[in-house]
Amino acid sequence: MTSFALQRLPALEAKARAPRSLVHGLDARLRVVAAFGFAVFVVSLPNILALLAALTLAFVVAVNAKLPLRKTARRVLLVDTFLIFLLVMLPFTTTVSGPQDQMLTLWGMPASWSGLWHAIRIVLTSNAVVMMMLALVGTLPAGELVQALSALRMPGQLVQILALSLRYIDIIAQEYARLRTAMKLRAFELRCSWHSYRSMGYLLAMLLVRSLERSERVLAAMRCRGYTGRFPVAPTRPMTQQDWGFAMALTAACALIALAAFSPDLSWLEGLH
Numbered sequence: 093m094t095s096f097a098l099q100r101l102p103a104l105e106a107k108a109r110a111p112r113s114l115v116h117g118l119d120a121r122l123r124v125v126a127a128f129g130f131a132v133f134v135v136s137l138p139n140i141l142a143l144l145a146a147l148t149l150a151f152v153v154a155v156n157a158k159l160p161l162r163k164t165a166r167r168v169l170l171v172d173t174f175l176i177f178l179l180v181m182l183p184f185t186t187t188v189s190g191p192q193d194q195m196l197t198l199w200g201m202p203a204s205w206s207g208l209w210h211a212i213r214i215v216l217t218s219n220a221v222v223m224m225m226l227a228l229v230g231t232l233p234a235g236e237l238v239q240a241l242s243a244l245r246m247p248g249q250l251v252q253i254l255a256l257s258l259r260y261i262d263i264i265a266q267e268y269a270r271l272r273t274a275m276k277l278r279a280f281e282l283r284c285s286w287h288s289y290r291s292m293g294y295l296l297a298m299l300l301v302r303s304l305e306r307s308e309r310v311l312a313a314m315r316c317r318g319y320t321g322r323f324p325v326a327p328t329r330p331m332t333q334q335d336w337g338f339a340m341a342l343t344a345a346c347a348l349i350a351l352a353a354f355s356p357d358l359s360w361l362e363g364l365h
Contacts, residue, residue: 115157115227119335120240121328123228126342131221133346140209142353143216149345150223157227164226171222175215182214183207234258243328252323260310267302271295 115123134146154164184198186207197203229237238255242248275291282288311319 113156113158114334114338115153116231117334118228118338119329119331120232120236121243122331122335122339123232124237124240124244126339127225127228130224130342130346133350134217134220137217137349137353139353140213140216142349143213143220145349145352146346147216147220147223149342149349150220150227153342154223154227157231159226159231164223167226168219168222171218172215175211175218178214179208179211182211186210238323242323248322255323256310260306263306264299264303267306268295268299271298 130146130150134143137143137146183203183205184201184207186204189204189206232240234255238251238258241251241254272295275295280291282292
């Protein structure tokens with residue numbers, strides 16, 4: 093029997109309001125393992141064409157998961173915003189190995205092609221992993237994610253921290269909004285001044301104190317309901333044919349990409365590193 097707290101957890105991705113799809117029907121344990129395994133696989137790919145194939149595979153899974161287009165694009169672009177600096181800086185911070193490796197010189201600083209290719213590899217790797225995570229793990233309701241991690245024998249303390257964080261992050265955000273509203277009603281305006289800095293410091297301190305008080309009340313309530321240090325874990329259902337079919341299809345696709353990437357007959361791909 094699952095605990096009431098886990099059943100009441102909000103969904104990790106828009107409260108699981110995405111339309112049902114093939115991915116939504118998969119076992120939660122399989123989705124977590126597949127996402128982690130895909131991330132390890134993508135990081136090990138040696139060239140750009142293989143990474144493009146992996147990115148295409150992640151895109152296909154994301155389409156099958158029926159992810160909302162705008163929200164997914166916004167989240168991927170948020171990651172790419174940080175990677176833009178990598179694309180700009182890495183060519184200038186990578187040592188030029190020879191005359192053919194020099195791309196250009198800007199203000200006396202040489203930029204290398206090898207640094208640019210390395211930055212592109214990092215960008216493709218990050219996008220492929222993020223898109224697969226959003227498709228497989230991002231569409232999991234938080235309760236199912238916690239149950240899956242428990243079934244996979246993850247450390248119990250970490251699972252409980254994750255469960256409680258997902259459960260109460262919205263409540264802490266609401267408490268912060270109430271405190272900010274109270275400050276605005278007292279004619280507070282956030283400015284670049286010591287008064288504003290001090291006021292925001294008081295706000296964060298008050299939020300910390302109220303969060304601590306709430307956590308003590310929640311712990312007392314959990315103990316009154318029989319909490320002994322571990323959440324009850326629901327019995328895991330057996331893997332279905334759909335689960336095994338998805339696992340084999342994903343494994344076969346990754347095997348084909350790895351075969352093409354590491355095959356000696358395709359050594360010309362090594363030039364795209």
